[in-house]
Amino acid sequence: MRRAAMMGRRPLSTASAILAGTVLPGGLAGAGQDAFITPQSELFTNVTVIDGRGGPPRPSSAVLVWGGRIQDIGAQGSVAAPEGTVVVDLSGSYLLPGFIDAHASPRTTEELRALLAAGITGVRDGAISLAAFEERGRGGFGDDPVPVVYVGGPVLDSGSATPGVALESEAAAVAEVARQAADGAGFVSVASGVPLSWLVGIARAARRAEVPLWADRRDGGWLLALRAGSDVAGPLVSGDPELLPENERGPFEALVxxxxxxxxxxxxxxLEPQGPEVDRAVTALLSSDSALLPLLAGASAALDCPADAATCTPLSNDERSALEAVWPKAEALVRTFHGHGVRLLVGSDAPRTTPWGEGFHSEMQLLVEAGIPALEVLGMATRNGAIELGQLHERGTIEIGKRADFLVLEANPAADIRNARRISFVVIDGDAWTFDREGDWRRVRFN
Incomplete structure (x- = not known):
């Protein structure tokens, strides 16, 4: 996919500061060098691999990388390396796939670099505007160290005052889906303003073009969009009356x-998290093999209201107390979907309600606090995102033949999800990068 161009410098974020102060594991030398590095093979040894496929961490492992791809994986001492391979001892470290943010809207290189500093090597741009799309063009964005950005075409919208593609009819929407697919769009995004009556036609057009449909944020909830054919549902705390007991729907709408x-x-x-209405939603998700994007960090963002979140509205003390009191129901709801095998994604919703990078880690932590094991959350943040973007053949797990896009951490994230923030370095297409003390990315040179 495409990479964005470098456009400037950002101050050190929390994750940046961690990287800047990191003492790299034994076997690394020359971090911060700008010298050209001739393509070579590297054997990362003595490392614990968390492959993203759901199995337990594999200690004392070795991973061979060459030509931007993973060439071999095995137990320590079992991987044969070509002559001249650089051996990198990663004793005490953990290697896992790069994270995929399934819902963010980065616009600048500064924002992309903040995501990369958080270990996010792939990001779905969920709300690209027509202007941004035309400014970026359809060509490559260069080879700078930023996450791969997965874009569809401009988001489908209705009416005239819209940042996306303004559509006046269902027929125009169907034609736009075909045009975007022909232009190589990896998916089609639909804004909440598109009339629900158009969605069936849009979904059929997307299926004909063999591109996924993301109608994951709908006014009034996502169940109707899911039934119409959306491949992704969400957010979890949706305000969808259909998920409430029938006798509670009228009072809820009156209060709102x-x-x-x-x-x-x-x-x-x-809400009744184990009620029959939720059971029907589970059935709808499973029968259509659709994914659920919880966006818990966005739903709870008003508790903290980060300064750099675009639309976060602070709550009064009473409102904060009320949300905290009912939050266990949100946790119970996500456990219900997870327990029934619904495929969950991890998205930050940045910059709408969460800061760049930080919102993704907050989302993972909230999922763990809801009762989902950290190892499974890591799979949601890697493998599940790749599945939904049609990229599992290239990314999302540590497997032979896949792109060498992975993280090396100082501590075990399966034991404590907060350790996912403790990044030693990031590998993108086989090249290792870290921050220098000025906040710039520097190539890590292995000797």
């Missing part, structure tokens, strides 16, 4: 219309 309490509080108060 009156603005008496925050909508997410009113909705969670009336």
């Amino acid at each position: 219309e009156a603005g008496q309490v925050p909508a997410q509080v009113a909705w969670l108060e009336r």
Whole structure:
């Protein structure tokens, strides 16, 4: 896929600071060098591999990388390396696939670099505008160290005052799907303003073109969009009346219309996480093999309201207390979907409600706090994202033949998900990078 061009410098973020202060594991030398590195093979040894496929961590492993791809994986001492291979001792470190943010809208290289500093090597641009699409063009973006950006075409929208493609009819929407697919779009995104009556036609057009449909944020909830043919549902705390008991739907909508309490509080108060309405939603997701994008960090963002979040609205003390009181229902709901085998994704919703990079790690932590094992959350953040973007053949797991896009961590994230922030270096297409103390990415040279 395409990479964005370098456009400037950002101050050190938390993850950047961790990288800048890291003492690289034994076997690394010359970090921060700009000298051209001739393509070579590297054997990463004495490392614990978390491959993203759901199995337990594999200690004392070796991973052979050459030509930007993983050439071999095995137990320590079992991997044969070509003559001249550089051996990199990673004793005490953990190697896992790069993270995939399934819902963010980066616009600048500074924002992309912040994501990369958080270990995100791939990101789905979920709301690209027509102007941004035309500015970027359809060509390559160079080879600078930023995440791979997965873009569809401009987001489909209706009416005239829209940043996406303004559509006046269902027929125009169907034609736009075909045009974007012919232009190489990896998926089609639909804004919440598109009439629900158009979605069936849009979904059929997407299926004919063999591109996924992302209608993952709908006014009034996602169940109807899912039934129409959306391949991704979400967010979890949706305000969808259909997920509530029938006798609670009227009171909920009245409260929201009156603005008496925050909508997410009113909705969670009336939710039955193991009720028959949720069971029907589980069936709808499983029968269509659709994924669920929880966006828990976005739903709870108003508790903290990060300074660099675009649309976060602070809650009053009473509203904060009310949301905290009903939050266990959100946790129970995500456990219900996970327990039934629904494929969950990890998305940050940056910059709408969470900061770059930080929101992704907050999302993983919230999923763990909801009761999902950290190892499974790591699979959601890697393998599941690759599945939904049609990239599992290239990324998302540590397997022979796949691109060498992975992270090396100082501590075990399966034991404590917060350790996913402790990044020693990031490998993209076989090249290792870290931050220098000025906040710039530097190639790591192995000797």
